[in-house]
Amino acid sequence: MSSTATSPAKRRAQSGTTEAPWVRWTLLGIALVFLALFLVLPLAAVFVEAFSKGVDAYFASLRDPDAWSAIQLTLITALISVPLNLVFGVAAAWAIAKYEFKGKAFLTTLVDLPFSVSPVVAGLMYVLVFGANGWFGPWLQANDIKIIFAVPGIVLATVFVTFPFIARELIPLMQAQGNDEEQAAIVLGATGWQTFWKVTLPNIKWGLLYGVILCNARAMGEFGAVSVVSGHIRGQTNTIPLHVEILYNEYQSAAAFAAASLLALLALVTLAIKSIAEWQSERERKAAANLPPERPTPLPGPR
Amino acid sequence: MSSAISAVPPGGAGAGRARRSKRVLPGFGLTLGYTLFYLSIIVLVPMSALLFKTFTLTWDQFWVAVSAPRVLASYRLTFGASLIAALVNLVFGLLIAWVLVRYSFPGKKIVDALVDLPFALPTAVAGISLTALLAGNGWLGQYLEPLGIQLAFKPAGVVIALIFIGLPFVVRTVQPVLEDTEKELEEAATSLGATRWQTFTRVILPSITPALMTGFAMAFARAIGEYGSVIFIAGNMPMVSEITPLIIIGKLEQYDYAGATAVAVVMLVISFVLLLVINALQAWQRRNAGAPA
Numbered sequence: 001m002s003s004t005a006t007s008p009a010k011r012r013a014q015s016g017t018t019e020a021p022w023v024r025w026t027l028l029g030i031a032l033v034f035l036a037l038f039l040v041l042p043l044a045a046v047f048v049e050a051f052s053k054g055v056d057a058y059f060a061s062l063r064d065p066d067a068w069s070a071i072q073l074t075l076i077t078a079l080i081s082v083p084l085n086l087v088f089g090v091a092a093a094w095a096i097a098k099y100e101f102k103g104k105a106f107l108t109t110l111v112d113l114p115f116s117v118s119p120v121v122a123g124l125m126y127v128l129v130f131g132a133n134g135w136f137g138p139w140l141q142a143n144d145i146k147i148i149f150a151v152p153g154i155v156l157a158t159v160f161v162t163f164p165f166i167a168r169e170l171i172p173l174m175q176a177q178g179n180d181e182e183q184a185a186i187v188l189g190a191t192g193w194q195t196f197w198k199v200t201l202p203n204i205k206w207g208l209l210y211g212v213i214l215c216n217a218r219a220m221g222e223f224g225a226v227s228v229v230s231g232h233i234r235g236q237t238n239t240i241p242l243h244v245e246i247l248y249n250e251y252q253s254a255a256a257f258a259a260a261s262l263l264a265l266l267a268l269v270t271l272a273i274k275s276i277a278e279w280q281s282e283r284e285r286k287a288a289a290n291l292p293p294e295r296p297t298p299l300p301g302p303r
Numbered sequence: 304m305s306s307a308i309s310a311v312p313p314g315g316a317g318a319g320r321a322r323r324s325k326r327v328l329p330g331f332g333l334t335l336g337y338t339l340f341y342l343s344i345i346v347l348v349p350m351s352a353l354l355f356k357t358f359t360l361t362w363d364q365f366w367v368a369v370s371a372p373r374v375l376a377s378y379r380l381t382f383g384a385s386l387i388a389a390l391v392n393l394v395f396g397l398l399i400a401w402v403l404v405r406y407s408f409p410g411k412k413i414v415d416a417l418v419d420l421p422f423a424l425p426t427a428v429a430g431i432s433l434t435a436l437l438a439g440n441g442w443l444g445q446y447l448e449p450l451g452i453q454l455a456f457k458p459a460g461v462v463i464a465l466i467f468i469g470l471p472f473v474v475r476t477v478q479p480v481l482e483d484t485e486k487e488l489e490e491a492a493t494s495l496g497a498t499r500w501q502t503f504t505r506v507i508l509p510s511i512t513p514a515l516m517t518g519f520a521m522a523f524a525r526a527i528g529e530y531g532s533v534i535f536i537a538g539n540m541p542m543v544s545e546i547t548p549l550i551i552i553g554k555l556e557q558y559d560y561a562g563a564t565a566v567a568v569v570m571l572v573i574s575f576v577l578l579l580v581i582n583a584l585q586a587w588q589r590r591n592a593g594a595p596a
Contacts, residue, residue: 019499024406031402032414034395037422038467045442049435077501088341095334099417109582113346114580116574118528120548121567124555126351128356131560133560135352160345178335183327213421221425223531226549228555241531248431248535257435260428267423274415274423 006088046264049078049257061255062262063132070243070259073151076224076238078219085215089166089194092207094196096167097174098182108171122160123228149231154239157225162215169211170204177203207283209243210274217270221263329457343558356564368565377547380458383451383527383561384546388465392522396473396513404481421467426531429467434536439462456538461546464532469522476518480592481509520584528570540594 018024051058078201092111096104116121128134130147140147147153180202185195201208223241230237238246240259247256345396357365368374403415404406417483421429437444444455454460484507492502530548544555546568554563 002556027398028402028406028408031399035414037471039417041436042429045432045436046428091334092338094330095338098328099331109578110342112578116524116578118548120530120551120569121570124563125353128352129349134479161338179328186327186511193424195561217423223425223427241425244427244431256431260431263428270423271419273421
């Protein structure tokens with residue numbers, strides 16, 4: 001970014017690439033006030049409201065059996081849906097980034113589709129497939145399998161809304177990295193799996209981590225789609241966000257915010273991991289850029 | 304771009320050999336097959352269930368369901384509020400991206416990380432928190448209400464929730480493009496006598512317009528489908544502050560599956576169109592970035 005040599009002419013020209021100090025301070029001020037109002041204040045409000053009845057009430061509301069079962073269901077949902085989408089994301093990114101085939105652009109669009117579908121519409125789709133009047137409804141009832149208004153439906157709806165997260169993160173990353181390193185590994189006799197584990201995975205690990213934590217945050221926090229398929233059975237099919245809604249509608253504000261504070265904490269941890277992953281990959285990229293450029297050398301190198 | 308990706312080994316390979324060795328990397332069949340299988344069961348089959356259900360309706364049934372006055376009012380609110388929110392995000396998103404790329408200030412890394420908060424914070428949490436802030440006895444509401452400004456439980460509250468939800472989109476699409484813009488062009492413009500404002504509107508703005516439009520379209524698309532954050536703050540009064548996703552929920556709760564499906568299909572078609580628009584904008588953005596400066 002920054003140039004090393006600053007000749008007088010360069011310095012003179014630079015005054016034309018930035019604004020007068022008062023403009024800079026005004027813009028910075030407006031941006032920070034906007035962020036404070038729209039991001040910091042809502043975040044702070046969650047924790048303040050959660051502790052509004054004291055620390056004891058806070059922990060008591062989290063020890064409530066319904067709250068505890070909501071926490072468990074949320075963890076189970078994330079534990080199933082994130083690995084499913086992880087496997088899919090890696091497979092889809094491998095197919096889309098490493099090969100050329102007909103209909104690739106269309107496939108990429110389809111992978112993105114769940115992002116633009118309203119969560120409520122997504123929930124409704126599953127009701128139409130698995131609900132009592134749905135496609136498989138009679139068969140499921142005959143075999144005594146419950147999907148809608150039960151845990152499987154919640155997992156399915158969560159898988160749908162978090163479907164593109166990991167693939168979306170990996171596809172551009174793997175496309176930018178190209179195939180050279182993988183081809184070298186294959187030519188040198190590595191199997192496909194070895195190539196993936198030892199060559200591709202180290203290259204994409206930060207992007208993968210970023211995708212997984214965002215996927216997880218959304219999986220634990222999904223509200224609209226899950227609310228359609230859950231049936232809101234207390235202690236059975238309530239995730240934390242649904243538990244928050246019930247408490248809030250019952251005017252148990254402090255307890256609602258206590259449960260919400262768990263999700264806010266999850267968001268903060270997510271942002272922290274994401275930032276660390278970004279800084280780390282940035283540092284690795286810079287280190288790689290500082291290596292001497294590859295050039296033909298008479299010595300037999302490792303590649 | 305595409306030629307760089309294809310796996311043709313450099314040098315010497317004849318046309319026939321290149322064709323065979325194009326699949327040097329193993330796993331094409333496995334990964335593509337699994338991708339299509341998983342995509343089908345998670346996305347395509349449920350989506351086709353929605354479409355098939357729609358075809359069981361007669362045209363009149365469909366039309367009555369999607370054009371009832373209460374539903375029309377919800378479209379107006381959903382689209383109007385989403386448009387206003389996306390416009391606000393366009394302006395402030397550009398401002399925030401600009402500040403993050405061009406200026407240095409203490410705590411910049413934390414501010415940068417915080418911009419993604421709406422992606423990470425569950426929408427229901429955002430909803431109750433914004434409501435608590437803006438309600439008559441809330442931190443902000445207690446000062447605004449005496450002035451006659453009531454935001455919570457009004458359409459204005461919907462706009463505020465949607466601004467929160469869409470904020471990162473414009474920032475995150477514009478930021479990388481702004482980082483890549485060449486300062487030499489600005490220097491050239493200045494040395495040719497342009498004022499800073501002229502340089503901004505004629506040199507910088509054209510180069511980031513595709514990214515701005517992409518971010519705007521993404522924020523708008525996300526806002527249209529949003530449910531969790533809005534329902535707490537909207538007040539959900541029929542004809543006034545009831546969003547379209549809530550109409551679907553309402554019909555479902557009355558076991559009106561046909562009506563819910565009809566409205567859902569309208570929303571789904573709109574999502575498709577927006578997705579295509581976003582794809583076209585992204586292609587434009589890539590062409591713009593690839594064009595010689």
